[in-house]
Amino acid sequence: MTISNGNVSISVAEHGGELVSLKKNGHEYLWSGDARFWSRQAPILFPAVGKPFNNEIHVGGKSFPIKQHGFARDSEFEVIGNGCMRMKESTFGANYPYRLALEVCYRLEGSTVKAVWTVENLDDKEAFFQIGAHPGFLLPDYEATDDVHGYIQYYNHDGRPKQPVVVSSLNDGNRVPLATPRNIMSEMPLRNDTFAQDALMFEGGQVAMAVLCDKKKDRLLGVCCPQAEAFGVWAPHKEGCPFVCLEPWCGICDLYGFVGDISTRQYIHRLLPHEEYMFAYTIIIY
Numbered sequence: 001m002t003i004s005n006g007n008v009s010i011s012v013a014e015h016g017g018e019l020v021s022l023k024k025n026g027h028e029y030l031w032s033g034d035a036r037f038w039s040r041q042a043p044i045l046f047p048a049v050g051k052p053f054n055n056e057i058h059v060g061g062k063s064f065p066i067k068q069h070g071f072a073r074d075s076e077f078e079v080i081g082n083g084c085m086r087m088k089e090s091t092f093g094a095n096y097p098y099r100l101a102l103e104v105c106y107r108l109e110g111s112t113v114k115a116v117w118t119v120e121n122l123d124d125k126e127a128f129f130q131i132g133a134h135p136g137f138l139l140p141d142y143e144a145t146d147d148v149h150g151y152i153q154y155y156n157h158d159g160r161p162k163q164p165v166v167v168s169s170l171n172d173g174n175r176v177p178l179a180t181p182r183n184i185m186s187e188m189p190l191r192n193d194t195f196a197q198d199a200l201m202f203e204g205g206q207v208a209m210a211v212l213c214d215k216k217k218d219r220l221l222g223v224c225c226p227q228a229e230a231f232g233v234w235a236p237h238k239e240g241c242p243f244v245c246l247e248p249w250c251g252i253c254d255l256y257g258f259v260g261d262i263s264t265r266q267y268i269h270r271l272l273p274h275e276e277y278m279f280a281y282t283i284i285i286y
Contacts, residue, residue, distance in 0.1 A: 001079050005108045008285065017077035017085045017104045018042045019135060024111060024285045029221055031136030031243040037236050038243075041136055043073035044117070046102055047129035049230075049267075050253025051173035057262045059097045059128075066095070068173055068253075069134070072102060083107055098127035100271075113283040121271035128262045128270050130251020131279045134232075137221060139190065140214045142242040149190045150220075151213040152233060152244070156206070157226055161186040164202040164231075174256040175201070187217070190235075190244060199234035203252065207231035210246045223248060225281035229267045248281045 011021035019042040022030040051068040077085035084105040099122040168175035211222040225248030232247035
């Protein structure tokens with residue numbers, strides 16, 4: 001599915017329902033999906049964000065297997081018109097204990113891409129899930145030998161610069177509380193070792209917007225999501241990696257060792273039968 005307003009154009013794949021191209025005036029901003037670094041581009045994280053401990057969730061005393069970030073990113077979607085796709089129920093996770101529908105819609109408003117994703121509970125019982133975005137963006141004029149490859153600016157819900165605090169590190173994909181929280185600059189340089197210890201996770205709704213800047217600190221694009229309960233920033237720690245991911249989440253990976261019921265997972269969302277939940281974020285190209 002391709003959408004264009006003459007200035008900005010996007011392409012969305014039916015496999016995974018994810019963005020695979022984002023251009024303004026013919027210039028590509030989205031990561032290409034080169035498998036040498038990361039084969040995905042902007043996967044949808046659903047119905048899990050991050051990794052459930054031991055790759056399983058627990059419901060009513062029973063365990064169900066689920067992979068990191070869930071299964072939407074590996075599911076098939078069908079175009080239903082007006083810039084929208086719907087995940088085919090036939091590709092829904094066979095072992096997930098709830099019946100949920102997922103519709104993803106993309107809109108262009110000037111130089112802004114608006115993504116609106118709607119989750120509907122098709123079941124006759126209460127259902128639980130998480131959802132989040134994971135878009136990767138190219139670093140402009142990337143040179144592996146540069147000391148700094150660009151900057152990320154962080155902003156709070158009031159639009160003011162934010163110095164976020166990292167309170168957890170990752171151990172095999174799960175969170176481990178830090179003995180001493182780590183303060184991050186509101187204008188953070190991207191260096192070769194920025195992600196040497198995996199992703200940076202800003203929990204507790206600290207960040208509402210992250211802006212990617214070039215090496216001169218000129219703004220390139222921003223990812224805005226005021227409803228984000230957590231915000232991830234990540235790139236593979238591989239030599240020559242030319243992109244970074246800015247990830248708004250309504251959900252987060254489990255704490256290491258967590259084996260509680262799904263209803264007690266942090267940042268879990270629940271829907272009554274036939275109820276809906278809307279997750280929305282925007283990408284602003286400057």
